[in-house]
Amino acid sequence: MSSSDLTISDRIQRKLDELTRAERQLAHSILENYPASGLGPLTALAKGANVSAPTVARMVQKLGYKGYPEFQAELREELKAKAKNPIAKHDAWAEGAPSGHMLNRFTDAVIENIRQTLGQIDPDQFDTACQMVAEPRSRVYIVGGRITHTLAEYLFLHMQVIRPEVVHIQSTSNGWPHYLLDVKEGDVFVIFDLRRYENNTLKLAEMAHKKGAKLILFTDQWRSPVDRLTDITFSGRIVVPSAWDSNVTSLLLIESMISTVQNLCWGDTKDRAEALEDMFDQTMLFRKFT
Amino acid sequence: MSSSDLTISDRIQRKLDELTRAERQLAHSILENYPASGLGPLTALAKGANVSAPTVARMVQKLGYKGYPEFQAELREELKAKAKNPIAKHDAWAEGAPSGHMLNRFTDAVIENIRQTLGQIDPDQFDTACQMVAEPRSRVYIVGGRITHTLAEYLFLHMQVIRPEVVHIQSTSNGWPHYLLDVKEGDVFVIFDLRRYENNTLKLAEMAHKKGAKLILFTDQWRSPVDRLTDITFSGRIVVPSAWDSNVTSLLLIESMISTVQNLCWGDTKDRAEALEDMFDQTMLFRKFT
DNA sequence: AGGGAGGTGAAAAAAATCTTTCAGAATTTT
DNA sequence: AAAATTCTGAAAGATTTTTTTCACCTCCCT
Structure with a gap:
């Protein structure tokens, strides 16, 4: 996540009051199966929520994104972070060493290697x-x-x-x-x-x-x-x-x-x-x- | 998942042998941040894997999809299904192996060894x-x-x-x-x-x-x-x-x-x-x- | 009821994404 | 070592997606 540590889901819920009727309808549709529906094309999302495409575009801007693609990009970032999270909770392996220390960087890489390799x-x-x-x-x-x-x-x-x-x-x-x-x-x-x-x-x-x-x-x-x-x-x-x-x-x-x-x-x-x-x-x- | 019960990740791995060098490179890139990277635009995926856009288009067709959008649609379906199912596996390193399998037990032990060792x-x-x-x-x-x-x-x-x-x-x-x-x-x-x-x-x-x-x-x-x-x-x-x-x-x-x-x-x-x-x-x- | 402010969506315009083609490069076979 | 095959990416073309415009609609207020 780039700007804040809030998930998009959080953001939407927080803004829910300021949204108009059609937008609220849309918001609920997004949260319904989050985040999958938000990752599809704008038109599909609009159709699924029974609102028009411009409504989607407008709401996304209200949420603070420049456009729908930017909104999607952040959703993907969130997803990426989530996928890594369960394993990568350790921010430092060698306690007392800065996280940029070779030992930590190296260990991070090795653990990721193991995870990927075993997964395949x-x-x-x-x-x-x-x-x-x-x-x-x-x-x-x-x-x-x-x-x-x-x-x-x-x-x-x-x-x-x-x-x-x-x-x-x-x-x-x-x-x-x-x-x-x-x-x-x-x-x-x-x-x-x-x-x-x-x-x-x-x-x-x-x-x-x-x-x-x-x-x-x-x-x-x-x-x-x-x-x-x-x-x-x-x-x-x-x-x-x-x-x-x-x-x-x-x-x-x-x-x-x-x-x-x-x-x-x-x-x-x-x-x-x-x-x-x-x-x-x-x-x-x-x-x-x- | 519409047709089969295989995840796209599985499909890719199964086809890995039939893929060409550039395609395999791409495949690994997709699996690296799965499924996030596959949900972005084709060009971004291609760039991230250091291959050209046509390579992406060709590979998804090899995987049996009509085009990239269809491939993405299935990825989203998969994601939707996964979100519904509260506790997915993820406790096993080698997916598809029982958690009592030697690979998983061994890897658990090794990770713990690394954690303990680095901590000291x-x-x-x-x-x-x-x-x-x-x-x-x-x-x-x-x-x-x-x-x-x-x-x-x-x-x-x-x-x-x-x-x-x-x-x-x-x-x-x-x-x-x-x-x-x-x-x-x-x-x-x-x-x-x-x-x-x-x-x-x-x-x-x-x-x-x-x-x-x-x-x-x-x-x-x-x-x-x-x-x-x-x-x-x-x-x-x-x-x-x-x-x-x-x-x-x-x-x-x-x-x-x-x-x-x-x-x-x-x-x-x-x-x-x-x-x-x-x-x-x-x-x-x-x-x-x- | 009439006027106005904001909300909404159809359609067009703009932008981007995806697909196809093709020629050159790499690889394999002869 | 040469020929044939396969692979690859640049570029152009086709398609889809996103944004913008604008007319209409609704709802509220006087």
């Missing part, structure tokens, strides 16, 4: 992808690029514990063609390709596809060209106030997938985790958690 | 840490453990572009004692140690500390034993409905730090600046403007 994900596809990754008969190849190989490795490190036959390939390394020799039909590729999209990753995906492997892609909202080849694609939002893109939403999806796959593999995982734990204990890599 | 961070400490990492006279060592070395590498890959003299050490590798020979007073260590805390990381931190290096630690809410030695500690919440811990908050902090450090280092080395500019272009301009 098809839960069935997510479940299907998890089942594919959990399938014990398939080998799972995890592929990342220059930056994203860190995400790939993160997934790999967990999957390695959860199930056997997991391989991590880095598309930027020159050793990857080697791995493709072993790929058999039904194997699963989990591919990370966020902009800038990498040629090597695309080539690798194509070859895997040709071999009959199933492809799961993690990409951004603009979608890597690999998208054409995949069985399932997850596109996350990555925009943050930075010269770089954010991979937070990707990590969120990865971790959710890890958790879901682990539940699917539970029986196997238990044994494997225990075995691994023993190994680590013996090598004294970890301190015991007290 | 001291912005001044954050700024100080960023300045330390940006300091050109210090060498920066980035250290991670078995899982967390992926986070460390993520930070490293970005820092590497932003400033010289950055080193990535993996505490689980047996080569790390080598690196410590070169450490001089005033060098900076960024250490990742989330549970389960690793003995090697602690040892490495102790030796670095003894050499007069400054320590920045990323850990969890229970805090790694390294905490005693550090100048600055960031503790993130990591609890999620999973057998594993979440590193999303850590990544959020890392990315914020990257962005802040980059701002501080702006215009350091000429080559570096040019390289950055180049990358910036490639990152930001995903399509050409004419």
